[in-house]
Amino acid sequence: MTATTGGSAAATEFLTVPFDEVLTRYEPVMGLEVHVELSTATKMFCGCAQSFGAEPNTRTCPVCLGLPGALPVVNATAVESAIRIGLALNCQIAQWCRFARKNYFYPDMPKNFQTSQYDEPIAFNGYMDVEIPAEDGEGVETFRIEIERAHMEEDTGKSTHVGGATGRIHGADYSVVDYNRAGIPLIEIVTKPITGAGSRAPEVAKAYVSALRDLMKALDVSDVRMEQGSMRCDANVSLMPIGAEVFGTRTETKNVNSLRSVERAVRYEITRHAAILDAGDKIVQETRHWHEDTGITTSGRPKSDADDYRYFPEPDLVPVAPSREDVERLRATLPENPAVRRRRLQGDWGFTDLEMRDVVNAGAVDVIEETVAAGASPAAARKWWSGDLARRANAQGVAVTELGVTPAHIAELDALVSGGRLNDSMARQVVEGVVAGEGTPTEVADARGLELVQDDGALQAAVDKVIEGNAGVVEKIRGGKVQAVGALIGQVMKEMRGQADAARARELILSTLGVEG
Amino acid sequence: MSNLSRDDVAHVAMLARIELEEHELDTLAGQLDQIVDWVGQVNEVAAADVPPMSHPLPLVNVTRPDEVRPSLSAEQALANAPDPEDGRFGVPRILDEE
Numbered sequence: 001m002t003a004t005t006g007g008s009a010a011a012t013e014f015l016t017v018p019f020d021e022v023l024t025r026y027e028p029v030m031g032l033e034v035h036v037e038l039s040t041a042t043k044m045f046c047g048c049a050q051s052f053g054a055e056p057n058t059r060t061c062p063v064c065l066g067l068p069g070a071l072p073v074v075n076a077t078a079v080e081s082a083i084r085i086g087l088a089l090n091c092q093i094a095q096w097c098r099f100a101r102k103n104y105f106y107p108d109m110p111k112n113f114q115t116s117q118y119d120e121p122i123a124f125n126g127y128m129d130v131e132i133p134a135e136d137g138e139g140v141e142t143f144r145i146e147i148e149r150a151h152m153e154e155d156t157g158k159s160t161h162v163g164g165a166t167g168r169i170h171g172a173d174y175s176v177v178d179y180n181r182a183g184i185p186l187i188e189i190v191t192k193p194i195t196g197a198g199s200r201a202p203e204v205a206k207a208y209v210s211a212l213r214d215l216m217k218a219l220d221v222s223d224v225r226m227e228q229g230s231m232r233c234d235a236n237v238s239l240m241p242i243g244a245e246v247f248g249t250r251t252e253t254k255n256v257n258s259l260r261s262v263e264r265a266v267r268y269e270i271t272r273h274a275a276i277l278d279a280g281d282k283i284v285q286e287t288r289h290w291h292e293d294t295g296i297t298t299s300g301r302p303k304s305d306a307d308d309y310r311y312f313p314e315p316d317l318v319p320v321a322p323s324r325e326d327v328e329r330l331r332a333t334l335p336e337n338p339a340v341r342r343r344r345l346q347g348d349w350g351f352t353d354l355e356m357r358d359v360v361n362a363g364a365v366d367v368i369e370e371t372v373a374a375g376a377s378p379a380a381a382r383k384w385w386s387g388d389l390a391r392r393a394n395a396q397g398v399a400v401t402e403l404g405v406t407p408a409h410i411a412e413l414d415a416l417v418s419g420g421r422l423n424d425s426m427a428r429q430v431v432e433g434v435v436a437g438e439g440t441p442t443e444v445a446d447a448r449g450l451e452l453v454q455d456d457g458a459l460q461a462a463v464d465k466v467i468e469g470n471a472g473v474v475e476k477i478r479g480g481k482v483q484a485v486g487a488l489i490g491q492v493m494k495e496m497r498g499q500a501d502a503a504r505a506r507e508l509i510l511s512t513l514g515v516e517g
Numbered sequence: 518m519s520n521l522s523r524d525d526v527a528h529v530a531m532l533a534r535i536e537l538e539e540h541e542l543d544t545l546a547g548q549l550d551q552i553v554d555w556v557g558q559v560n561e562v563a564a565a566d567v568p569p570m571s572h573p574l575p576l577v578n579v580t581r582p583d584e585v586r587p588s589l590s591a592e593q594a595l596a597n598a599p600d601p602e603d604g605r606f607g608v609p610r611i612l613d614e615e
Contacts, residue, residue, distance in 0.1 A: 040583050047586025056604040057591040065594060077583035098571060105534055107608040160605065176605035179594070308532055313571030321577040 016271035017278060020199065022239070026277070028201040028270050029247050030194040031236035032145075032262075034212055036187045036222045037155060037229070038081050043183035044154040045072030045115065045317075052228055056178035064183035066111030071316055074099075078185040079122070081221040082152045083322055083330050085187055086123025088215055088337075089147045094122050096321040099152070099314040107177055108156035116188075118311040121151035122320060128215070130207040131339055132200060139353075143200070145208050146192040152320075157182040187221075193247065201270065206263035209233050213259075214338040226257045233262055237269040239277060248273070249283040253297050256290045265290045268297060345369060349378035355386075362390040364400050367407055374411035377418075384410050388431060403435050413441040423501060426450045452501045456508065462495035463488075463508045477515055485509055521550045 022028075043050055046063035062070035086093050100118035126147035131140040157179040189212065197204040213231060216222045224231040238250035251273070256265045273283055287300035336344075342365060346356045349372070359365055364385040371381035385400060393400040413430060416422045422430060422445060433444030445451065453459060466488050467474055476484045485506060492505045510516070523542040526549060530537045537545065591604045600607030 042583050042585050047581070047584060048588045049585040055591065057594045057606070058604075059588050060594045061586070061588050065589075073579060073581045075583050076580035079580065096577070103532070106611065107606075110606075159608075159611070161611070162602075173610040174600075175608050175611050176602050177608055178605050308528075310532060315571060318572050318574065318576045318579045 015275040015279075016268070017274040019267060019271055022270055022274040023199045025242060026239040026270075026274055027195065027198065027242050027244070028266075029238045029240060029250070030191075030197070030201055030205055030266060031250070032191045032194070032205060032208060033234040033236070033252075034189045034209060035155075035232045035234075036085070036189065036212075036216055036224065037231070038078050038185040038187065039220075039222050039230075040075055040077050040081070040185055042075060044075050044078055044152070044185040045183060048183065050180075050184045052230075054180055057180060059180040060182070064110075065179060066109070072115065074317060074320065075185060078152065079320055079322070080330060081185070081219070082122050082150065082187055083327060084219055084334065085189070085216070085221060086126065086150050087327070087331050088219055088334055089123065089126035089128055089150060089189065091123035091126030091147060091150060093322055093327050094120060094124070094320075096120075096319055097122050098319045099317045100311045101314050102153075102309045102311055104309055107175070108159055109182060110157070110177075110179055114154060114156065115314055115317070116153035116311075117151035121149040122322075123150040124148065126150070128208065128211060129339070130204065130211040132203045132207045135200075143197065143204050143207070145194060145204075148190045148192045150187055150189045153186045153188060155181050155184040155186045202263040202267040205235060205266045206259050209262045210259050211339065218335040218338045218341075220335075226259070229257065232257055235262060235266050235269070237266055237273065238283070239270065239273045248277070249285050251283065251286055251288050251297075253288045253290050254300065258292070261290060261292055264295055265297060268295060272297070341365075349382070351378070351382060355382060358382075358386045358390075362386040362393075362400055364390065367401055370407035371410045374407045376407075376411040376414040380414040380417070381407075381410060384413070384431070388428060392431075392435060404437060405431065405434050409434050409441055416441055416445065420454070420501065421445065421451055423452055423498075425498060426452070451499065453496055453499050454501075456504075459492070459496065459500055459505060459508055460512075462492050462500070463505065463512055465495060466491045467509065467512060474513060477510075477513060482510075482515060521546050521553065 040050065042048060043059075043064055046061050048059045048061050048064055051059065063072050083093055097117060097120035099115050100120075101113040102116045102118070103113045105112060124147075128145045128147060129142050130145055131142055133139075134141045157177045158181050159175045159177050161173065161175045163173045191208070194201070194204065194208075209231075213224045213226070216224045216231070222230055226232070233256045235253045235256055236250045237253065238248040240246065240248045251269060253265050253269055256262050269288070276283055284299070284302060286302040288297040289300050290297050335341075342356065342360065345365065345368075346353075349368070351359065359368060359382055362385060364382075368378070368381045368385050371385065372378050389400050389403060389405060393403055396403070413422075413427055413434075416430070417424070417427050426445070429448065429450060430441045430444045433439070433448060434441060438444045438447060470488060470491070473484050473487050477488075488509050489502055489505050492509065493500055493502060496505075523546050526542050526546045527537065530545075595601040595604070595606065598606050
């Protein structure tokens with residue numbers, strides 16, 4: 001959280017300085033705090049199921065409601081996930097650590113405290129290498145983010161605010177709270193101050209959160225869906241004059257809940273701070289709220305005397321002391337680093353940087369790997385998953401893996417195309433049928449009667465008919481304009497109602513005309 | 518050994534949301550001072566080789582398997598709530614923060 005006090009710099013609230021100009025005079029310093037909700041079956045300290053979107057207050061019990069006498073017990077899987085996250089971030093794992101109570105009166109926790117870790121985090125002193133596009137536009141640069149700590153805590157309930165400004169009859173504002181989320185295991189990952197990124201600071205911030213998200217996915221410890229709040233980022237930003245040794249006053253921007261917003265919010269705060277400092281004013285140390293729609297931050301809450309959380313060791317929980325054997329056992333379960341894996345797969349598949357970027361952006365790395373394993377060529381797997389299927393997924397607002405199309409389907413489809421049964425346009429119709437739930441590619445092709453006509457007799461008849469009806473085009477082709485054959489191929493395909501192999505049609509037209517292709 | 522001031526007491530009371538009268542501050546400062554002194558006697562018997570403890574039992578790693586257990590129904594959870602609304606806990610206006 002933030003520290004110190006101060007009034008609001010209202011006069012300069014929305015002034016900013018052009019980003020490139022800021023960087024000629026100031027060095028940005030960032031600190032990123034990322035909360036990751038673990039995808040355990042149950043909450044951190046009780047057996048309540050966690051499920052996004054359940055009816056309000058149907059996932060609570062005496063423990064997570066903080067009823068008198070209820071005693072928490074730590075979720076063993078959550079501790080293992082915390083250790084695996086720590087190890088994947090190259091952290092040291094504590095020999096012995098405790099939970100602590102963070103006391104406060106905001107009603108998002110019914111206990112009046114949040115169970116967290118204070119001065120004894122389970123993981124500390126790590127780092128993560130992130131990649132940003134190189135400044136010359138070719139290849140990537142690696143930037144090392146030092147990790148201060150990763151600690152265990154629990155999520156809070158969800159408050160909804162009612163009344164007041166919307167003019168309710170009974171006047172006074174009030175809030176209603178759903179405690180389903182209260183107690184879900186959270187890992188908070190805190191960086192050390194990130195310096196030296198200069199003008200790349202916003203990109204580095206985005207790349208870091210993106211790399212963290214990939215890492216959590218690879219570890220299979222969280223859904224990391226920023227839009228659903230299972231991964232959330234708070235961005236601390238300050239500026240100091242270039243060459244200075246002491247960091248400037250920072251602000252902490254909350255609610256930065258998309259990768260794009262991480263970059264935009266950091267960039268905005270850098271330009272806003274510069275405007276205030278240039279005017280000779282002081283930065284107010286405060287929390288700020290990010291507004292995705294307008295792309296600005298607004299003043300949240302300055303630090304006050306009430307921000308004394310009176311942390312003390314949680315007396316209802318015993319310490320967590322992972323044995324070194326357990327830590328090593330968990331280390332052995334770590335997946336390949338996502339960036340290393342991407343480079344390995346790109347090499348195996350022979351994709352260009354641009355092709356690989358499309359694949360990554362489509363969220364299709366895993367599914368292409370599975371499709372290739374199921375027998376498809378890498379090129380075909382890429383073509384479908386980051387092309388046609390990615391577009392369909394985009395249009396429906398779902399992940400490419402949620403279309404109902406499996407890697408086995410695409411491998412089967414690829415076999416049908418390479419085996420000569422389907423051409424590209426037929427294959428697209430087959431995919432449409434698979435997406436619509438009509439069955440496997442073979443079933444869809446059968447049901448829809450999709451099959452290239454292999455019988456040259458029928459094709460030859462169509463070719464003859466088209467040649468007869470297009471004397472002008474035929475003249476051009478015979479005169480040497482072989483590319484004019486395209487118009488005839490189109491008509492032949494139409495005659496064949498699409499069920500012909502266009503390459504074979506071309507061959508037949510040219511041989512019938514006695515022209516060399 | 519300790520020396521709690523009226524200001525300390527007022528600060529702690531504010532953090533705990535306990536409203537105190539002026540005259541109570543003096544009384545409580547004295548009483549809290551005594552309590553801290555009494556607890557402080559532990560320091561006299563615990564030498565440097567005795568680490569501070571937060572729990573009376575010499576246990577670590579008390580955990581449970583990640584298995585779902587039944588939750589309360591919303592009706593049960595809200596049974597003692599003064600202002601339930603649409604299955605949620607109604608709470609007084611929260612100032613200064615969203």
